[in-house]
Amino acid sequence: DIQMTQSPSVLSASVGDRVTLSCKASQNINKNLDWYQQKLGEAPKLLIYFTNNLQTGIPSRFSGSGSGTDYTLTISSLQPEDVATYFCFQYNSGYTFGAGTKLELK
Amino acid sequence: QVQLKESGPGLVQPSQTLSLTCTVSGFSLTSNSVSWVRQPPGKGLEWMGAIWSGGSTDYNSALKSRLSISRDTSKSQVFLKMNSLQTEDTAIYFCTSDYFDYWGQGVMVTVSS
Numbered sequence: 144d145i146q147m148t149q150s151p152s153v154l155s156a157s158v159g160d161r162v163t164l165s166c167k168a169s170q171n172i173n174k175n176l177d178w179y180q181q182k183l184g185e186a187p188k189l190l191i192y193f194t195n196n197l198q199t200g201i202p203s204r205f206s207g208s209g210s211g212t213d214y215t216l217t218i219s220s221l222q223p224e225d226v227a228t229y230f231c232f233q234y235n236s237g238y239t240f241g242a243g244t245k246l247e248l249k
Numbered sequence: 250q251v252q253l254k255e256s257g258p259g260l261v262q263p264s265q266t267l268s269l270t271c272t273v274s275g276f277s278l279t280s281n282s283v284s285w286v287r288q289p290p291g292k293g294l295e296w297m298g299a300i301w302s303g304g305s306t307d308y309n310s311a312l313k314s315r316l317s318i319s320r321d322t323s324k325s326q327v328f329l330k331m332n333s334l335q336t337e338d339t340a341i342y343f344c345t346s347d348y349f350d351y352w353g354q355g356v357m358v359t360v361s362s
Contacts, residue, residue: 144310177349179294186343186352187286187294198350230294232349238284238296238309 145169145233149241155249162218164244166231171211175235178207178216181243182227190229191216223248251275253283253344253353260359261334267358271327271344278302278320281347283327285318287340288355295340300327334360 146169156162166176174194179187189198191207194214204219218225226248231241257269271283284299298308300318308316317330327344341355 179349186355187349188352189348189350192348192350232294238299240286240294240296242293 145172145236145239147231147233147239147241149229149231149244151244152242153245153247155247156221157249158221158223160221162221162225162246164216164229164246166209166214166216166241168212168214168233168235170236172233172235174210175233176207176209176214177232177234178205179230179232180225180227181230187230221246221248251346251351253346253351255342255344255353255356257342257356257358259357260361261338262362263335263360265334266330266332267334267338269329269342269344269356269358271329271353273325273327273344273346276346278322278325278327283320283347284345284349285327285329286343286345286349286352288343289337289340297329297342336360 148167150165176194178191180190181187190201190205195207206217208215228243228245230243233239252274254272261267282301285297288294298318300306306318315332320327339360341357343355345352
């Protein structure tokens with residue numbers, strides 16, 4: 144089974160900061176990776192699909208990149224409403240979520 | 250407009266069977282798949298399994314022996330049944346569409362005597 148490791152587990156940042164979240168797969172996942180945002184008490188929301196494609200309605204400050212085993216979600220200018228937990232999700236072989244990165248305001 | 254809604258008992262006794270229903274609207278189960286994903290309190294997400302548009306199923310290997318997913322296309326409903334429940338199965342259970350772009354609100358299931 145493919146394992147997904149997210150880092151850091153918790154990230155504190157200030158409004159306006161550029162924020163980078165990482166996700167590492169245990170083997171090549173051929174860009175078959177999505178990013179989800181989950182706010183407290185809500186269902187996950189799809190932000191980015193197939194590594195770097197912005198889901199409809201998601202602000203352009205969110206972007207994704209990566210290849211092989213290493214992937215990144217970037218928020219170009221952090222906003223208060225971005226406080227949430229972010230999960231990566233691979234579907235190259237089976238389906239596996241990362242453990243999440245909790246994003247907090249400093 | 251695509252919508253999914255989970256329903257089922259909030260409390261299940263240990264060793265019993267969990268039965269959940271996902272009622273969908275805005276799309277056809279014969280053209281789209283539905284997956285089940287769960288989340289223990291304060292923890293991460295776990296893909297449980299899926300029923301594909303043709304009716305075949307796939308399951309998480311860790312749950313395969315206890316899990317069954319089926320559907321009634323005429324009622325636009327997908328069913329999850331999982332037996333031999335233990336306290337570690339306490340979680341919010343979500344159903345989600347094809348590309349995980351639409352999710353239900355989730356249903357909290359507590360396994361306790």
